[in-house]
Amino acid sequence: MTESMIILFAGVFLPLFPMSMIFNAVLDNIKQPWLKVVLFIAWPLCGLFIVSFSGVAIPDWVIALALFTSILYALRMLSLREVNQWNGFLATSLWSLLWLAAITDTPEMLLYGYALSMTVPLVLLVMLSAGLEKRFGAAYTGLYGGLARTIPRFSGVLVTVIVAAIATPLFPTFFIMFDLVVETVSIMPMAAMALLLIWLLWSWAGTRVIQGLIVGRASNVKIADFGIPIIGFYSIVLLGLAVAGIYMARVIL
Amino acid sequence: MNMEQLIIVVAVLPIFSALLIQLFSKRIGRGAARLSVVMTTLGFLLSSLLLAWALTGHAPQALSLGDSSAIMLFDPLGTLLATIILGISLIVHLYSVRYMAEEAAYGQFFVLLDLMTAALLFMVVAGDLITLVIAWYLVGVLLYFLLGQDTRSQTAYRFAFWTLITYRIGDLPLILAAALLYNAYDTWSLTFIFNEIMANPHAHQILGFSLTQVVAALVGLAAFARSAQFLLHTWLPYTMDGPTPVSALMHAGIVNAGGFLINRFAPVFVNGGDVLNWVFVVGLVTAIFGSLLMLTQNDIKKALGYSTMGQMGFMIMECGIGAFSLAIYHMFAHGVFKGTMFLSAGGVINSARQDDGIPKDELYTFAVEKQPKKARKPWVLMAAITLAVPLVILVFAHLLIAEDYFQKQGAVILLFFGWVTGAQLIFATYRMRSQNIWRMVGLSVLSLVIVVLGYVFISHAFDLFLYPDAAFRAQLYTTASIDILRFDVLVVITTLIIVSGWFITYYNEQSGYRQRQQSKRLWLNFYALISREFYIIDIYTRLTRTLLAISSRLNVWLRWL
Numbered sequence: 186m187t188e189s190m191i192i193l194f195a196g197v198f199l200p201l202f203p204m205s206m207i208f209n210a211v212l213d214n215i216k217q218p219w220l221k222v223v224l225f226i227a228w229p230l231c232g233l234f235i236v237s238f239s240g241v242a243i244p245d246w247v248i249a250l251a252l253f254t255s256i257l258y259a260l261r262m263l264s265l266r267e268v269n270q271w272n273g274f275l276a277t278s279l280w281s282l283l284w285l286a287a288i289t290d291t292p293e294m295l296l297y298g299y300a301l302s303m304t305v306p307l308v309l310l311v312m313l314s315a316g317l318e319k320r321f322g323a324a325y326t327g328l329y330g331g332l333a334r335t336i337p338r339f340s341g342v343l344v345t346v347i348v349a350a351i352a353t354p355l356f357p358t359f360f361i362m363f364d365l366v367v368e369t370v371s372i373m374p375m376a377a378m379a380l381l382l383i384w385l386l387w388s389w390a391g392t393r394v395i396q397g398l399i400v401g402r403a404s405n406v407k408i409a410d411f412g413i414p415i416i417g418f419y420s421i422v423l424l425g426l427a428v429a430g431i432y433m434a435r436v437i438l
Numbered sequence: 439m440n441m442e443q444l445i446i447v448v449a450v451l452p453i454f455s456a457l458l459i460q461l462f463s464k465r466i467g468r469g470a471a472r473l474s475v476v477m478t479t480l481g482f483l484l485s486s487l488l489l490a491w492a493l494t495g496h497a498p499q500a501l502s503l504g505d506s507s508a509i510m511l512f513d514p515l516g517t518l519l520a521t522i523i524l525g526i527s528l529i530v531h532l533y534s535v536r537y538m539a540e541e542a543a544y545g546q547f548f549v550l551l552d553l554m555t556a557a558l559l560f561m562v563v564a565g566d567l568i569t570l571v572i573a574w575y576l577v578g579v580l581l582y583f584l585l586g587q588d589t590r591s592q593t594a595y596r597f598a599f600w601t602l603i604t605y606r607i608g609d610l611p612l613i614l615a616a617a618l619l620y621n622a623y624d625t626w627s628l629t630f631i632f633n634e635i636m637a638n639p640h641a642h643q644i645l646g647f648s649l650t651q652v653v654a655a656l657v658g659l660a661a662f663a664r665s666a667q668f669l670l671h672t673w674l675p676y677t678m679d680g681p682t683p684v685s686a687l688m689h690a691g692i693v694n695a696g697g698f699l700i701n702r703f704a705p706v707f708v709n710g711g712d713v714l715n716w717v718f719v720v721g722l723v724t725a726i727f728g729s730l731l732m733l734t735q736n737d738i739k740k741a742l743g744y745s746t747m748g749q750m751g752f753m754i755m756e757c758g759i760g761a762f763s764l765a766i767y768h769m770f771a772h773g774v775f776k777g778t779m780f781l782s783a784g785g786v787i788n789s790a791r792q793d794d795g796i797p798k799d800e801l802y803t804f805a806v807e808k809q810p811k812k813a814r815k816p817w818v819l820m821a822a823i824t825l826a827v828p829l830v831i832l833v834f835a836h837l838l839i840a841e842d843y844f845q846k847q848g849a850v851i852l853l854f855f856g857w858v859t860g861a862q863l864i865f866a867t868y869r870m871r872s873q874n875i876w877r878m879v880g881l882s883v884l885s886l887v888i889v890v891l892g893y894v895f896i897s898h899a900f901d902l903f904l905y906p907d908a909a910f911r912a913q914l915y916t917t918a919s920i921d922i923l924r925f926d927v928l929v930v931i932t933t934l935i936i937v938s939g940w941f942i943t944y945y946n947e948q949s950g951y952r953q954r955q956q957s958k959r960l961w962l963n964f965y966a967l968i969s970r971e972f973y974i975i976d977i978y979t980r981l982t983r984t985l986l987a988i989s990s991r992l993n994v995w996l997r998w999l
Contacts, residue, residue, distance in 0.1 A: 333543075333589035366617045
């Protein structure tokens with residue numbers, strides 16, 4: 186297999202457009218939340234494994250294509266209203282940046298750390314989106330709204346998870362993005378500019394989802410909110426993620 | 439407790455308060471507000487102690503947090519601003535105790551308020567680029583949620599989003615600047631980087647430009663977005679759907695962060711070539727547009743919003759002329775003044791519903807009843823006052839402050855600006871046709887003297903505290919100076935505008951205020967342009983819709999995969 190073929194194959198898992206569409210097609214066809222969780226965790230790790238196992242040299246066109254993929258999906262996220270689909274697009278946009286991390290002098294184990302810490306908020310979002318489907322029949326922004334009043338604990342967790350996913354301090358994705366900008370700004374200034382644009386689009390898309398779900402009047406129908414144990418679980422995971430972010434900052438910056 | 443421990447306590451108190459409220463809000467209920475107030479009061483008292491310590495001439499303290507690269511820098515700028523932030527935050531806390539009592543998420547509001555106080559504190563005492571970027575970023579995120587406190591209001595969230603996206607646009611240049619500085623100097627420490635820049639300002643290049651100049655421009659852009667400079671200002675007047683205490687905090691504190699950032703990066707700006715001149719131009723344009731738009735608003739809070747925009751323009755302009763410490767004084771004075779206005783706006787509206795409370799004096803008959811009457815003093819006398827007062831002040835400043843005060847372009851621009859404002863005031867007084875014209879003129883002249891002399895003296899005091907190095911101060915003014923010929927031309931143009939204003943008044947009086955049809959139409963068109971706020975919001979809305987349409991179209995073409 187030639188190097189290009191390996192890269193194209195890896196491009197299915199570390200998304201490169203148009204192979205990136207495969208992940209979103211698979212995600213679209215999976216209904217069980219636990220299977221989605223497995224898919225989210227395994228997919229980028231497979232990509233990193235292929236790249237590191239094959240020892241393939243990453244050519245410049247891959248970096249350009251990875252940035253294009255990330256921008257494309259970040260831009261497309263702006264008009265998405267289905268939370269699962271939005272999550273898939275965010276994953277595509279995030280994971281394609283691992284190509285950029287792979288060409289810098291980031292140690293291999295740290296790359297896996299990047300992939301996992303980027304994915305944890307997405308996994309939480311899979312679970313929350315399943316929770317929305319269970320309660321409302323669909324995880325769709327602008328359809329019901331008012332979650333902050335109807336199920337305040339659930340929406341508190343939802344907002345924090347989205348904030349963590351779109352690279353906000355002190356969560357790991359923020360420091361990964363910061364590190365990527367630091368690594369690229371002198372050698373590839375255009376790549377650094379592209380990274381900042383992607384970051385901005387994530388923030389925009391994230392606030393659109395938050396507003397579409399939590400803002401509005403409370404529902405008249407009584408809907409079950411999270412109990413203390415579930416809140417405790419999410420709080421511990423998110424706190425752990427923030428601690429991991431601070432630790433990561435000390436290691437990479 | 440030694441000073442180092444005190445510094446850590448001041449920074450950590452608001453976080454501790456937020457954590458306690460979050461964990462025990464169910465148990466303590468309304469006590470959350472009391473807890474938050476007590477913690478903020480304590481923080482304010484301790485930071486005042488630190489300020490007093492700095493005022494007595496103690497050297498700045500830099501504390502490393504563990505073995506990380508995070509540093510807390512308690513220098514005069516950080517200490518002064520920490521005290522101001524905690525002072526304003528305390529007032530907002532006290533006001534919110536009763537104001538927010540009916541809100542559903544009462545405890546959560548105080549958690550956010552405490553976290554915002556902490557983020558602002560860390561921002562001003564950050565001694566390294568990472569802490570600064572994190573705090574800078576978090577201020578925007580927290581403000582978004584504070585403005586969207588009422589989760590039922592779509593409008594509140596719509597405008598909170600405008601704020602967030604503008605702040606994010608401002609975060610990006612700062613991140614880029616931090617990355618460039620780290621690559622060049624291989625450290626995150628601000629003190630180290632600034633020392634290196636002062637020692638060898640143009641040691642590094644990026645894309646053929648001096649790194650110092652590029653970083654100054656990027657930091658300037660970050661400051662523009664945060665301080666609502668022209669074209670990045672639309673969020674400020676529209677974020678009035680948030681709770682009043684948040685508006686007060688935003689207008690009194692958060693929006694001033696641009697002035698702080700430029701001050702923090704003073705060693706970069708002082709070696710940043712023409713960047714300060716551009717900062718001046720942006721500030722000037724913002725001050726003019728902000729003031730123009732403020733005059734045409736019929737909504738009190740929106741008018742206050744545009745007034746803040748104008749003030750921010752003035753603050754940035756002060757940085758642009760090298761009067762960095764004056765910008766900090768302006769920040770403080772405007773913070774107290776605007777915070778008071780916001781917090782009392784509700785009360786004023788409420789009492790105005792009962793009784794307009796306007797005494798039927800000269801101002802009322804002129805402004806409300808439109809009844810010009812009584813005699814007024816001669817045109818020549820008023821025009822002469824306009825010229826004489828600033829001249830007297832200039833001579834005073836020359837004698838009392840510094841021999842070379844006259845020669846500093848920045849100081850002259852500042853006094854010149856005071857003169858322009860004063861001329862406008864005296865001009866308005868002249869048109870009022872008061873019964874007691876001497877009292878009115880006396881008050882106008884007195885305010886002008888207090889404002890300009892106050893600025894001169896306070897600016898000098900702040901200069902000595904924030905920038906004790908006289909050579910650095912001189913360098914700031916020198917960097918901000920422009921070519922003497924261009925400077926003189928600009929002064930002459932502005933003088934001509936004011937003088938021609940007096941001549942037009944004279945001409946109108948002689949011709950009995952007959953307006954030509956053509957000038958009437960021109961005036962109406964101009965008014966329409968201002969009332970549409972120069973169509974800037976319409977343009978942004980169109981651009982946003984276009985981008986969303988492109989996003990939708992792409993999704994359809996690519997089958998949502």
